[in-house]
Amino acid sequence: MIAHVTRFVLVGIVCAGLFTDRADAQLDVGVTEGRADPVPIAVTDFNGVGTLADLGADIASVVKADLEFSGLFRAIPPGAFLQDPASLGEDAQPRFDLWRRSGAQALVTGWVSTESDGRIRVSFRLFDTLAEEGLVGFVFRGGEGIWRRIAHKISDAVYHRLTGESGYFDTRIVYVHEEGPQTALTKRIAIMDYDGENHRFLTSGDQTVLTPRFSPTIQKIAYFSYFNETTPRVNLLDLTTGRRDVLGDFPGMSFAPRFSPDGASVIMSLAINGNTDIYVMNLETRTIRQLTDGPYIDTSPSYSPDGSRIAFTSDRTTQTQIYVMNADGSDQQRISWDHDNRASYSTPVWSPRGDLIAFTKHIPNSDWAIGVMTPEPGEGERLLAFGDLVEGPTWSPNGRVIMFAHETYGIGEGTERVIKSIDLTGYVERTIRTQGAASDPAWSPLIP
Template sequence: MRLNPLLASAAALALAASGLSQAQASGQTPGQPAQTGAPVEVEIDQGVLRPFQIAIVPFTGERGRDISDVVSGNLRRSGFFEPMNPAGFIETGLTLANAPNFPQWTQIGAQAVLYGGVTTRADNRLDVGFRLYDPYRQCQLVSYQFTATPEQYRRIAHKISDMIYQRMTGEPGFFDTRVIFVSEEGDALNRKNRLTIVDQDGYQPVFLTQGDEVIMSPRFSASQPDEVTYVALGKDYSRIYLYNLTTGRRESLGEFDGQVLAPRFSNDGNKVAFSIIRGGNTDIYVMDLRSRQLSRLTSDPGIDTSPSFSPDGSMIVFNSDRSGSPRLYVMRADGSGQRPISRGGGSYTAPSWSPRGDLIAFTKQSGGRFSTGVMDANGGNERILSSSYFEEGPSWAPNGRYVMFARQTRGGDTRLWTVDLSGRVVAQAGYNGRGTDPAWSPLLDAPADNIGIGQGPDSCPS
């Protein structure tokens, strides 16, 4: 990862022996964000990132403190930042018209200072401005102003978080996104699952189905963030649906001779690849959504499933047990050139191609444990990011630097978790209810009333 010189010089990525904490709720009801409430210890593997000390001054004006609180929670969860306790701030009352008193911030060890303010227009819309400074170099890193309705304050906070993350790390942010997954309620004998969507920080969950079908494998379209696909199982059917999140329209891809599994869009949104169980065999097919033409890509006696397109659409990774145990294979998008790429022991399933194209995430079962790992697109440099009693179903954040997956305890409780590519920060995701099959959305577009954006000068060299 290419880092801002300030971040690198501050040793923000240095290893430390101490643990990294994040906010998580205790005793929250399902659907409430996990990051509210008392701090909780975050699982650490192989050391820990020393987070970047950022002073976030509470924003002024309507919804101002709410916005700065959301930004603080986002940055903390990334693992790169540790928002400082405002009780230790020497300078207070910062306004957008003034630069910080830099020595007062370096004195308390702040490596960046963020502050902002909200003004309310006559039409009740909010102008939200912020500034981010480097107190050591005494220069402005970035400033922006957004205009939106009061109801969109969380979206504004996520966009601010994305801008800070990108300015400080050199990588795109991932906060203004949503997660679609299968939420679970009830016990093993009377379990209800529903297609559910939630903001990446766990807020604003919405149930999209009623619980009268078994829902599996929801996935976003990378080119159309409002389009998702998933499998619904009824008493006498299995169907792949396309669902538009804006209109609520649900459309079946048709009736197939056999059970359908694991649909996933191509990155341009024009195709869906999936598996069909037919005559005791499971093979991969692809449907062109424009013509509805169906093509069969595999035809061996093994179980071929979980196809995932490369970002450029030229290749597909999938898992197959044709060699005796599940391994990862790649093939061209037309089904030719099938070859194995996983090389280690154990069983490999649920591959997912990174949106950057450089890595493939997977689930691996070995030695009585399940792991979430990544490997190069050619199968090299395999490394495990997280291991536990049971975990599965990795899904990439749109910047290709974080992976979300489902983790189950021995008691059968399944939650959504995230891990960064270093494998050193593993934490429960924002949603605190039970869930499986997570899929991360692309970055969202501006809200319907069009957020107005004005950029200020950036006086710090990159």
């Protein structure tokens, strides 16, 4: 199955002059504090003539949905607007007093037009209504088919300007789509925008597939497949060419793949004669190197963002615990320490910021949890989300939100399996839109 990553030219122009970029701007949205009231923001329908007016409304609705997804913003209903957005010219200053009276601390407004070559031109501006100044503005040009990506780029720019952190809205999700009876599920890899749009399948469902993971450039996906029924293995799918190949002809099963931060290698587990260790494969030479050794299971490896260290799961003590080691396998050190040593920890995933490791925790006879800890032994554990069964965290590119698989037990076939997200405050939980039952999410970096 061939899948193309749509490429287009985004022309971003910071509208200097009209817009200041002062450090003392009054509006500053914190992303790290605990529960905070969302910042009220007005997002007007983008102005356009004829059918472009509909497109302008669609873009505004995507921007509003993105900003509200973060939990940091609350969109003011258009009925509360006191200035007609259609009267806002591209070079005019808004009536800040009116926007403040409608409750908006920030205002996003924009314009849609068609270029002579048929492409659309979308511009937007973000204003601080308290400081009465423009904060940022961009112009985007592209084919009309990519208007959603333009909208997500606008959301990312607004989020970045108001929080000081990069956004995560122009991103994709790969996940495992599930259908059929639970004793014989058909599992297919699907890819979609983070908000569930542009959904399509990458595998046919003939073979069970698990744990898809993006390469850093989003061009490739490594995943586990029963394609060869006798020895299931890690497969590599090139999204640009649609080509699929098997990563190595090993004597046993290979699984749990993840790319190195530079994309040059894939780290994974090999199970040989019942013993599972961690290996790294150079994608160009296809040579492998063994990193762990011992009569226990070492799996679910994940690189630190600088590539120097690896977190992984091991059952070398009685339950599975999380360990870190250097990228060459040296200096292995356990970092998960529950207070009464009863809990098991697994699936460590290093944050793109490097400061935290997300994990799955199970306390016997209790809920499952998704949490974060620092890479140091026993430090900084915080549990963020719970469920009958939760597992497999994946980070937003800015390291502020985690998606994970979430099961709610039911009778018989009644078990609900969805993908959820939780932010690092633990307060903003969302259910991600998928087509039916879903598991094994992986969140892409920002699309270049």
